[in-house]
Amino acid sequence: MSTTHTNKIDIIKAPTSKINEVDFENLSFGSVFTDHLMECDYTNGEWQKPVIKPYAPFLLDPSARVFHYGQAIFEGMKAYKDDEDAIWLFRPDENYKRFNSSAVRMAMPEVPEDVFMNGLNQLLQLDEAWIKKGKGNTLYIRPFMIATGKGVIANPSDDYKFMIILSPAKSYYSGEVKVLIAEHFSRAANGGIGAAKAAGNYAAQFYPTSLANKEGFQQVIWTDDATHTKLEEAGTMNVFFRINDTLYTAPTSERILDGITRKSLIEMAKKDGITVEVRPVLVSELVEASKNGTLKEIFGAGTAAVVNPIIGFSYQDVYYELPKIENSYASQLKEELTNIQHKLAEDTFGWTVKV
Template sequence: MATLTKNEIKITTCETSKINSIDFSNLAFGQVFSDHMLTCDFKDGKWQSPEIVPYGPLTLEPSAKIFHYGQSIFEGMKAYKDANDNVFLFRPMDNIKRLNISAKRLAIPELPEAYFMEGLKALLDLDKDWIPTAEGSSLYIRPFIFASGEGFHASPANAYKFIIATAPSGAYFSGKVKVLIEEKYSRSANGGVGFAKAGGNYAGQFYPTQLAKDKGYQQVIWTDDTSHEYIEEAGAMNVFVRINDTLLTSPVSDRILDGITRKSILELAEAEGIKTEVRKVKVSELVEAAKNGSLKEMFGAGTAAVISPISGFGFRGEDFEIPEQDNSFGLQLKERIVAIQTNKTEDPYGWRMKV
């Protein structure tokens, strides 16, 4: 495996920073981009030396295979500052490991871990001032790889580009969301790429989600691809259900992303004395729990929002509301995760990495 230190990375800085033109008190999610980005090319059978350059447009041939065969993967991460201006990442090694799991599934060359981690550290050192400090805000980090090699032949590309771009962002969601349980369209299938963070997974979600929005919902709950009998994910997030005082979530599979927030919630819940079950959850079980009052909470879990509460769901023309809980497991676990991420509490799990 290739080795690298951040001091070995070539850096070309922008002539003029745009940071003073940014209203950090009014940040939308992922709409404003920092001054620099990390880039690294794969060519001649190996990854070249990464470098940091000013954030800006890319030049690609129309025959670049990303446009034709969709070899594209990404990750989502955040950087945080504490009260002493220290910078932290949350479980970053899980991100590089998952990026390479996705790469392998899409026939993309795996990226050396040192290129990812040392490149990210160097980028954060350079753009440290872009990390916001307001409550609920962070520097969103988007590492991604796509096929830059050229040709119309249906085969893996011979060249790829790895980029890390960053965006100072406010909260991803505000308020609760109402979801529709999807029974026709599927997010992914057995043997497919649902477990990978592939761009095509998300492209395929947009149309059914828009259909749900047209009916007055904000998102969909995906069900399994064969029987549509079991709930699997909430939009682009893992989904949790609280029935009475037990927190349920689906097991990961070919179809379900092994979410880093999901894993953290399960471990924290155990430490907090919250009973958890990782098992298949039937739609019929969810409906019955909503009818008899044992359904206490539903929420999505992912990097961007951490936890996104679900206020109700629709199924076969009927809507079910989920009452607010005074002792919300979702909010309790979100507070614990954010406190670890932002260095406001001890981290007994070794999840927080100081940059």
């Protein structure tokens, strides 16, 4: 191994690369990781010097607070490589701001911008060979922080570990997606941590989603905790509904994640002349629109999947099939967004950032 020292970060290079062992045409999302990771510890009330080092397991004390009280947050980002081999990020400032908002809500220390951004940029430059050119090829970026302090007393940890790992990726979902509208389970509640990217939010979704899977549905559309009458998110994504030629999506709140793909699609749709209404959408509206033929599309939106069309939904044991339409808003907006991300179209919004 060779070690490089800089003023802000140490870099320990892996002696060999495992890149030649990877089949980039047949990737299972989030299962293959690059040669290096970035790590920075918080101890004695301050952040220590970051280090980039070979990807490997690490040890934690069995009493580490992350295991007992769930202090864990993460983000999801992507890097893209254009035809000139330049590396680009998509709205990384939004991910950074949301990461620290999550940290504050979970009583964790905020990560300094130079640790987050400088560490990410240097990590991407070191593992740049893992970012393949061509539309559909991306490098998924997972920044996360966990509580590493010892002891099972129910207090926030004194020590934390911030890390960034990288995973080459293609499509997150494949095949047709049918959803079950939740009548009992909720993703989050008012006053809770639904707006934070806290690990426990996702763990709590696994059980109701597994019940939906057994009934033949791939995801759940979550409803509000109080009345189960308002549509909120689809699986791990924000969700859009097209009724006639208007796009509807729920407003962000304490329960609903402020999705970066979501806000990007809203801006793009408005620029394209599509009417967008951000307001609570009722289950009864969706059912009625499906019955009278005005419901044209439902699609999820998120970093991993970008845009994921939904072909039908079930509510109170009745299944509603969506029509198959050409020139859908889902396909139009996904094409426009991915073209911007891959630098195949002009970024008039100023969203892309060169590494």
